[in-house]
Amino acid sequence: MRAEVQEFYRGTYLENTGRYRGIWAWLTSTDHKRIGLMYLYAIAAFFIVGVIIGLLMRIELISPGKTIVEPQTYNGFFTVHGIIMIFMVVIPGLSATFGNFCLPIMIGARDVAFPRLNLFSFYLFLFGSFLAILSQFLRHGPPDTGWSFYAPYSTTTGTNVIMATTAAFILGFSSILTGLNFIVTVHRMRAPGMTFFRMPLFPWALYATAWIQLLATPVVGITLLMIIAERLFNIGFFNPELGGDPVLYQHLFWIYSHPAVYIMILPAMGVITEIIPTFCQRKVYGYKAIALSSVAIAAVGYLVWGHHMYTSGMSGKSLWLFSFLTFVVAVPSAIKVFNWLATMYKGSIDMKPPFLFALFFIFLFTIGGLTGLVLGALATNIQVHDTSFVVAHFHYIIFGGMGFAAFAAVHYWFPKMYGRMYNIKQATIASIIMFIGFNLLYFPQFIIGIEGMPRRYYDYFPEFQPAQIISTIGGFVLTAGLILMFYNLIRSARKGEKAPANPWNGTTLEWQIPSPPPLENFEEIPHIEEKPYSFK
Amino acid sequence: MTDNHHSASAHITPYLTLATVLVVLLALTFVTIEITSFDLKAWNVTLALLVACVKGYLVLSYFMHLKYENLLIKILVGMVIVLFALIIIITYIDYLFR
């Protein structure tokens, strides 16, 4: 490292004090802050790949029939786009990145409970991701099943399903171990005086998420093994010719994959709950409601999986039960939205990029959530199941929700992580461009979805084309915003103006230590006397 | 300030307790084999599972020391069992009523 950079990093976690130099100092580090950053860089890289695949899909869809690729290739595209975005980006997502970086600091600890296990989780993440990428290039061709690997197609298609499902299994294991680590960390390593109800809300969200990671992921693990067993040994669980039921696969798959969406969104909501009080300089409205609603979402979220399967032939009682529970689980989310807005009321609002992203989050997440009710209701679901309406819905929630929350998180904690500030104006402009591009990209898909445009379809009726064109343009506008944002952040990480320890006047513990933090976070572990978000 | 290492006063399960639990478990194993040798229709699987649950409870409480652990772990074990049961019950609501 150059002398001036070395000087800047002295005394912080970015200084290399161990036996290793360069990249090895990072790859062998058990420091939660470095692990969090390594996850961030890997996930950002995978995100870019996923965006590129998404853009290729949008180019293909700009006109009916073949535009740039053959149908089989298109099937491979939407499969790998899903695998990358779901398993390699949004599920590790905010937990592995900002969870790792911030959780110990925010609860007054020096690291997580099991630092070496943490690094092992990261290695599993890299290895699983490598296998997922490998599945694209091996002999039998990239998987074409969709990221959901539905039987019986996944058990009979000739493509590299075994490699991809193995990759997902390993990635799942990484997720499980991170969840385990965070649960023990929260239970055992809070600073003296920090009771559960004095813990800030991002740790609460991470805690609820960790439980989902721990308990739901094994179910998809065993399910993926069953797919492999079908392909290798013809075991018959999902094969009607041998007595099996493909719908049972769907049950098993969604028993994980529905809670998985809460893995994606709960930390995101936690981030928003941190940002809003800081930029309104007001304590959170309804702290306990937000804390407990995270847990409620996690708990009820285990029981709603069948709403992905209304058209599969389930029993009437089942349909009724799942729809009812789906409406129940919407309530705690709505509570959060109400509490965020109430926190802003009469607050001293500072429209910095983190807060702007948070506002965009609330808008986009609300649209996603409301359209979720259209999907959750039995009658309307029949019309929109497996159409672009679903695609728009989940992109509003996952990308508009968790994605924008991730951008908010980067812009919030950037000065803490790097000790530097980014260009506020560029960040603001980038966020607005992304917001506009996002809505152009996905809103038309609601409309044509209701009109009958199927999802995962390569070809379509000409009347859907105008909307598809707008959508594709939106994709490129969004990408322009992303490029500006990435440029700003990457440049500022090295050359940005020095940032103070607490640029936003936040009250949580990470803002009470230097930027960048020292290796062991705290000189002395603080003793917690009061509730969080006490703004003077 | 507790050290979080095990102090000398940590509970140690006596050999006699462990041996007694084994004897009971072996007895219950034979009970299971016996009751499944008659045809009691739906009761067979219910009773066999019930006995298995009793055996499981004994293994959890005494071999796995759950009886003497702190309340947190006991609650968590209960929670996981409830979750698993709910998953089976809800899936059954599909299959039984098709």
Add this chain to the structure above:
Amino acid sequence: MEHQAKAHLLEHRDDEASKLGMWLFIFTEILLFGGLFLVYAVYRAMYHTQFHEASLELNVIFGAVNTIVLLVSSMAVAMALTALQENKVKLSRQLIWLTILCAFIFLVNKYFEWGGKFEHDIYPGSELLKKLEHGHILYFGLYFAMTGLHALHVTVGMIILIVVERRIKAGKVHAGKFVFLENAALYWHLVDLIWIFLFPLLYLIT
């Protein structure tokens, strides 16, 4: 409310945390096997009679012996922990070897059981299975999947126990620091616990 030790990061040792971590891992194993139990539950309800017919292929004596062997092994490792906590290191190591021996007997039994099945052309994808009823095919699929995954865990458990025993011999695990044995024992009890349910569900279907 636990107090954070002010000890430096490197000296921080929290046995309760290690144990909690192990219990959490056990929860994941319960859910992992749980998926297979779910599949079993669904198909047994669907094909009750055929499950019964197919289960007659299994030898209840083999299954009962294996059950007894695992129950004894569970007691043995629990006693090993007691012994170590009372600083009776030699007894503890002997009891762990007894546990490992039981595990080995279990696996040998399993080897013969499965071998017998293969000899009779009973395995997923075999010619014989194709001629059987749906319920039979699914039963055997579940039999191999569940006992196979379980046997894999028995093997892993054996290896962990051997590692623990070596560490006790080296003095790294002792009366003042025994959480590693405690956790290894928990893992072993889980293996026993799963078999407690597998045995009646696979071998004793009336």
